[in-house]
Amino acid sequence: MKCAVCVSLLVLCFPILVNASVMISEVAWMGSADDANAEWIELYNDGESQDVSGWTLVASDGQPSITLEGTIGSHAYALLERTDDDTVAGVTMFMKFTGALSNVGEELQLRNQNGALVDSVDGTDGWSIGGDNVSKDTLQRSGEPSVGAWITAPASPGRGNSGVGTSSRQSHTAPRSKSILYGLPDEEDSKPRLEPALVLDLGEERTVTVGVPTVFLAKTFKERGEEIVVEDIEWNFGDGTTGKGREVTHTYRYEGSYVVTAKGNRKGYLREITDTAHLVVHVGKPSVEIVHVDAGYIELKNTSSEVVEVSGYVLLSGTSHFTIPKNTHILPDTLVRLSYATTKIRGGEVRLFRPDGVLVSVYGTPIVPTPIQKSAVHPSVQKGEPVSLGKKSATILEGLEFLDSAPEFAETASAFTNIEKPHEEDRSASRTWLWILGLIASIATAGFTVVLLRHEQQEVIEGFMIESEKE
Numbered sequence: 001m002k003c004a005v006c007v008s009l010l011v012l013c014f015p016i017l018v019n020a021s022v023m024i025s026e027v028a029w030m031g032s033a034d035d036a037n038a039e040w041i042e043l044y045n046d047g048e049s050q051d052v053s054g055w056t057l058v059a060s061d062g063q064p065s066i067t068l069e070g071t072i073g074s075h076a077y078a079l080l081e082r083t084d085d086d087t088v089a090g091v092t093m094f095m096k097f098t099g100a101l102s103n104v105g106e107e108l109q110l111r112n113q114n115g116a117l118v119d120s121v122d123g124t125d126g127w128s129i130g131g132d133n134v135s136k137d138t139l140q141r142s143g144e145p146s147v148g149a150w151i152t153a154p155a156s157p158g159r160g161n162s163g164v165g166t167s168s169r170q171s172h173t174a175p176r177s178k179s180i181l182y183g184l185p186d187e188e189d190s191k192p193r194l195e196p197a198l199v200l201d202l203g204e205e206r207t208v209t210v211g212v213p214t215v216f217l218a219k220t221f222k223e224r225g226e227e228i229v230v231e232d233i234e235w236n237f238g239d240g241t242t243g244k245g246r247e248v249t250h251t252y253r254y255e256g257s258y259v260v261t262a263k264g265n266r267k268g269y270l271r272e273i274t275d276t277a278h279l280v281v282h283v284g285k286p287s288v289e290i291v292h293v294d295a296g297y298i299e300l301k302n303t304s305s306e307v308v309e310v311s312g313y314v315l316l317s318g319t320s321h322f323t324i325p326k327n328t329h330i331l332p333d334t335l336v337r338l339s340y341a342t343t344k345i346r347g348g349e350v351r352l353f354r355p356d357g358v359l360v361s362v363y364g365t366p367i368v369p370t371p372i373q374k375s376a377v378h379p380s381v382q383k384g385e386p387v388s389l390g391k392k393s394a395t396i397l398e399g400l401e402f403l404d405s406a407p408e409f410a411e412t413a414s415a416f417t418n419i420e421k422p423h424e425e426d427r428s429a430s431r432t433w434l435w436i437l438g439l440i441a442s443i444a445t446a447g448f449t450v451v452l453l454r455h456e457q458q459e460v461i462e463g464f465m466i467e468s469e470k471e
Contacts (some may be wrong), residue, residue, distance in 0.1 A: 007164060010433040011281075020056075021041055021045060021046060021047040021048075021050055021118070022044070022045045022047075022072060022110070022118060022119070023043065023044055023046065023048075023049050023110070023118070023119040023141075023145055024041065024043060024044075024057075024108060024110055024119050024121050025042045025043060025044035025077065025140065025141050025145035026041070026042035026138055026139065026140035026141070026156065026313065027040075027041050027101070027108070027123070027130075027131065027138060027139040027140070028040045028041070028104060028131075028136075028138045028139075028153075028155060028157070028158065029039075029101040029102075029103065029106065029123070029127060029131055029138075029139065030131055030132070030133040030136055030138075031136070031209050032136055032155075033136045034313075035080065035087075036210075037083065037100070038078055038082065038087045038088070039082040039087070039101050040080060040081045040082060040087055040088055040102065040157060041079075041096070041097075041108070041155055042077055042078070042079055042080070042094075042140075042158065043057075043072060043077065043079075043080065043110075043274070044076075044077050045072040045073065045074060045075065045076050045077075045078070046075065046145065046155045047074065048074050049070045049071055049072070049073050049074050050071065050072050051070075052068040052069075052070065052071065052072055052078075052112075053068065053069050053070065053071075054067070054068070054112075055067070055068040055110065055111065055118070056068070056109075056110070056111050057080070057108060057109070057110050057111075058108070058109055058111075059101065059102070059107065059108055060104045060106055060107035060108075060109075060124065061102060061106065062078065063098075063099030063100065064082070064097045064098065064099035064101065065099065065437040066080060066095075066097040066196075067097065070095065071263065077158050077159065078337070079092075079093050079094050079157055079158050080092055080093065080094060080095055080096070080097055081093040081096050081097075082096065082098065082099075082262060083096060084096060084271050088153035088157045088158070090325065091094055091157050091158040091360070093250065100454070102129055103133060103197060103224075104199065104221075104225055104403040105123050105124040105125060105127055106121075106123050106124065106127075107121065107122050107123065107124050107128045108120060108121040111188065116143060116425070117246065121139070121150075123139065126224060126303035127139060129150040130151055130152040130387075132152050132155075133150055134248050136155070137152045137153055137154055137155065138153065138154075138156075139151075139152065140152075140153055140156065140157065141398060146465070151393040155166045156252040166185050168306075175463065177268060181417060185356060186315075187461070190344045191339065196267075197222065197273060197275075198221075198222075198264055198265075198266040198273050198274060198275040199220065199221040199222075199225075199275055200218055200219070200220055200222075200262055200264050200275045200277035201218070201219040201221070201275070201277065201279070202216070202217075202218055202219075202260065202277045203217070203219075203279065205279065205280045205281075205282070206279070206280075206281050206282070207282045207283075207284060207306050207307065208279075208281060208282070208283055208284075208309060209283070209284055209285075209287075209310075210252055210253065210254065210255055210283055210284065210286060210354070211251060211252075211253070211286065211354035211355055211356040211358055212251065212283050212312060212313075212354065212355055213249050213250070213251045213311070213312055213355055214248065214249065214250055214251065214252070214281075214297070214312070215248070215249050216235065216243075216247070216248050216249070216260065216262075216279075217246065217247045218230075218233050218246055218247075218262045218264060219402070220233075220246075220264055220266075228266075228291055229246065230246065230264050230265070230266055230344060231245060231246050231264075232264065232265040232266075232267065233245060233246055233262050233263065233264045234262070235248055235250075235260065235261070235262050236260070236262075237250050237252075237260055237281075238254070238258030238259045238260055238261070238399070239252060239254070239256075239258055242434070244261035251355070251356060252281075252283040253356070254283070255283050255284060255285050255386065256282075256283055257280060257281070257282045257283070257301045257389075258279075258280075258281045259277065259278055259279070259280055259281075260277070260279040260281050261276065261277070261278050261279075262277050262278075262279075263275070263276045264276075264277075275399075279431060283401070284306060284308075286308070286354060286358075286360045287302055287303045287304035287306075287308055288300055288301065288302055288308055288310055288313070288330060288352065288360065288361065289301055289303065289304070289352070290315075290350055290352050290361045290362070290363035290365070291335070291364075293345075293347060293348075293350050293363050293364055294346075294347065295340065295346050295347060296339065296340055297337040297339045297340060297397065298315060298337070298340075298343060298345060298350060299335055299336070299337050299338075300330065300336050300337075300338065301330075301333075301334070301335045301336075302331065302332060302333065302334050302354070302439055303333065304332060305332045305333065306332055307329050307330070307331055307332060308329065308330050308332075309327075309329050310324050310328050310330060311324060311325065311326045311327060311328050311355075312324065312326070312355030313352060313354060313355065314352070314353045314355070314466075315338070315345055315350060315351070315352055315353075316348075316350070316351045316352075316353065317345045317347075317349060317350045317351070318344075318348060319350045320343075320344055320345050322342070322343040322344065322345055322360075323336070324338075342393055346362055347364070348365070349362065349363070349364045349365055350362070350364055351363075352362050376381075376451055453457070
């Protein structure tokens with residue numbers, strides 16, 4: 001009994017070794033010297049015959065994606081060839097696949113019909129684990145595939161791998177993004193082996209606002225991940241408009257979800273080196289409003305559940321305005337305050353406009369300006385028309401006669417002495433005062449008239465314009 005317990009403990013303490021079965025043994029991710037599209041993947045079965053129907057071999061970027069069919073014999077190799085059986089001459093393929101292996105790196109995963117991971121190859125670091133695009137040596141396990149390490153060695157499709165490999169190359173890979181679509185596979189030409197390719201990266205899925213100018217930038221990389229500048233890029237913004245250049249600005253006029261497409265062209269080679277990338281852009285309606293204005297600040301609120309960009313929005317109050325600077329965003333359901341020291345806007349009616357001129361919010365009431373009086377004279381003189389004195393100056397000198405025929409000037413005379421003009425019904429009672437005031441006004445007016453006739457000019461007296469004429 002004790003012996004049985006001891007055996008059980010030994011079994012629990014040490015892992016159970018499971019003999020390897022089907023595995024990935026060699027990858028020609030770079031194609032051949034004759035054809036860069038001649039890519040292939042080799043599987044090796046280290047155990048009994050294995051039906052692999054329903055198994056999958058999938059790359060990290062989704063291509064290739066292979067569903068296996070058939071049986072791999074015991075201690076046998078199975079060659080998966082791209083496109084057709086002519087990919088590897090003299091070796092019958094197990095099955096074909098479509099979709100290019102990326103030269104900037106892949107992770108390959110082999111899973112059984114239940115989805116369990118059977119084997120994997122992590123070549124995401126630019127295939128630094130093995131393979132060479134110059135010599136066309138492949139990535140393979142050294143010696144026996146079940147125990148060998150990954151090396152770079154001459155291609156050996158459908159047969160045992162090399163025992164000793166050449167040194168592995170080190171490289172860098174372009175940053176990964178779900179919107180990267182890899183470029184055309186490398187080809188041989190008469191030029192030096194530059195491995196020409198192009199990778200475009202448009203960034204992550206975005207949410208923007210109707211009417212707000214949005215900047216789009218296409219980052220471009222060479223085949224080994226080195227960033228380069230490519231200006232020959234054509235854009236389609238998905239709303240019927242297009243653009244050109246590495247960095248472009250576009251304004252969406254309507255809500256919706258749009259697919260932005262960019263096509264790049266890397267020049268200077270015998271063939272066209274291009275890549276196309278896509279980016280999903282969600283365009284939402286403006287959801288920003290003015291919620292408070294006082295002498296110290298203007299308060300804006302984003303009433304939506306998304307981050308909203310307010311770059312280029314304009315605040316307007318009377319003749320004062322303030323343009324919100326670039327790259328200004330407001331978090332969902334959040335308030336922000338713009339101080340008077342920044343906007344120079346304080347109180348009254350404030351309006352918020354989108355960059356395309358559409359009004360989106362109004363707060364407060366207009367400030368009604370206070371009328372400016374043209375004269376600082378007695379309140380009884382609110383409106384005064386210019387009094388013209390010319391050839392009729394003699395009439396002014398006659399005093400009473402002038403007052404009877406020119407009541408407006410009588411009002412002016414009353415203004416000079418801060419005395420209200422009497423009502424018509426009281427005129428008889430104040431006749432004596434009018435005689436005196438009329439005489440004083442006539443004398444004063446006559447004096448001014450003499451001066452004006454001499455100098456032929458205009459003067460302004462207490463808010464009234466007196467215009468002279470030369471006889």
